[in-house]
Amino acid sequence: MSESIFVVDHVTLRFGGVVSLNDVSLHMDRGEILAVIGPNGAGKTSLFNSLTGVYRPQVGSITLTRQDGSTMEVIGKKAHRVSATGVARTFQASRMFSALTAYENVKIGAESHRGIGVVGAMLRGPLTRRDERQSDDRTVKLLQFVGLQDRANTISSSLSYGDRRRLEIARGLATQPQVLLLDEPAAGTNPSEKRELATLIRRVRDEMGVSILLIEHDMKLVMSLAERLYVLNFGSVIAEGTPDEIRANPVVIDAYLGTTSTAEA
């Protein structure tokens, strides 16, 4: 078995009386494209927010293995600390820095893990200028990588949905992550944009060596992209397997289509 990046061990997340994640256990291996699917309200985004330090589950543990092999407990860490250990993400409704240009958006990602350097910034010494150049280089490379080099100076909020998704991916990659979490990247995009997005996600894994964790509603996209899937329903993992196994799993079909014996999902 290859090395794990995330090991989620019996995690429960409650909001008051509402159980959002119920005793969830799963693991993610380095280098795979893993997908989490499930009906609306199944707890997919809650899982993402727990993995990135935005939410703090009450029970269980989430262990993250860094690139150098050391491990870290995610629960209880602030989101910026989790980001610093190489976890990047995109958001369900894409969250850009909307008044900034595409270029500035990516550059913020590229330079966020450096020290703060106020004095350097005020004096603009040679070290600061070298840092700036490095961030600029990385920003340009990433904009080219996602195919937005011609839109670098466009204000991010006037980009199309598909472009915003790609910009968010570039911004995440700029933080030099080991794993990229994508929350419904295909939402609101048209079929041709979806195909481009699938190609891009595969390239992120193959060319940059970044593992991918994906939440997606579009079954065609998920089944063509993911190598392994988890199915969540009502906050619990109900199935795990390859796309073919999931397609044939009667429990999954129940959850999605509903049968006479289950309540409507």
Place this chain on the structure above:
Amino acid sequence: MSRITTALRTPMSRRLITSLATMAVVALMTGPSGSATQPTVGPSGSFGEHVSIFGLFPGPRWLLFFIFALVMWGIWSFWLRRGTTIRTAASTLTTPPKRAFAHRPVRWGFYVVLIFLGVIFPHLVTSQYWQSVMVEQIAVFVLLALGLNVVVGFAGLLDLGFVAFYAIGAYATAWVTGSLPTPAPFGIHLNPFFAIPVAIALVMIAGVLLGTPTLRLRGDYLAIVTLGFGEIITIFANNLYGITGGSYGSGGVTGKHGIPHFSINLGPIHYRWTLNPVPYYYLILVFVVIFIVAFSLLEHSRVGRAWTAIREDEVAAESVGINPLKYKVMAFAIGAASAGFAGVVTAAQTIFIFPATFTLQVSINILALVIFGGMGSIAGVAVGAMVIQTGSMYLLHTPPAGYQPADLYMYLGALLMVTMIFRPMGLIPSRRRRREIVLTESGEGHMNEVLSGENP
């Protein structure tokens, strides 16, 4: 009937009604006040009293204000149609941002001219009153506005107690020069020049101490806490008789000697600042230039970008590894630094300092300068501070008939309202801030997500 209500609902007539109502309020506010025995004097005098209309012919006050209302309506409807402004601004969103003076030599030429004007300016002002106003009310407030702009404009934190840092800077100067009832640290009485680093360090520490616990709060809560902090500092200054001299000021009841002026004793060079305001003007000018250069480099550095990111979407900023608390505390400390320096200059120039100088009204005044000038725009807040402070000092010096000093804040409030309606981004808007406002107006940006209650 329905035709009348429809006619009243058109934008043109709505603007007319608003203008008439506004001017009616202004007429009432500026008119005579009634008394317990003659309560109707106020309203009837406000509208009926005969005045000279533009010095042309006598007429009742209502006619004067009716003309004002028509002028306001005309300007509003034909000159400043807000819808079109927003539309044109939105269309510029797709084009890349440009610098005001894109051509480098032109830009540097412009700066040189500005500095030259700044240097020769005191020689153009000959009146004693205006020379001291130039230092105490204009230059000092430019410094304060530049500092608050870092907090409010760059980092997007509403600070209603900014005067606290000004006060700490001033009292720190009095302390290290040995001019407070409490003895100076280690018994050494410093020249105010050495008070500059000490005072700046102290206000920055105060900024970190205040910021670390409170900057976890957002929006209104932060505003209330900073308001409290400003009050606490003033109350301390007022009540710690043995340390600050209380309401008697830094001299205390015993009438201790005043805070010394700045002086230079470097080998053969001896120079003493005196009561003459002009040398202080040059000292502040040097520091204003330093602060402007430092703050604008900061704005265009990764620190400035991180502040923008936090202001626009804190959750997204955190997801790319920005620690919001750290950057906010930093904005507090950096903004406080220029207020601290303003405090040093005020203390050294006025010799005695009093708690009454550091009231809530000053905090609000500084905030008004920043909002009027354009939040986040360095040029804007500097020009805004000059315009408003010059205006209020002019009103104080040569008051028009019937003007009371206490009326100032009424006019200032009206000016802010008009600014918010016609030019919400301020006098000289910052490019980023303008885009943010345009996006919010057109329904984009994260504010809508916040309002619709979507989970992060």
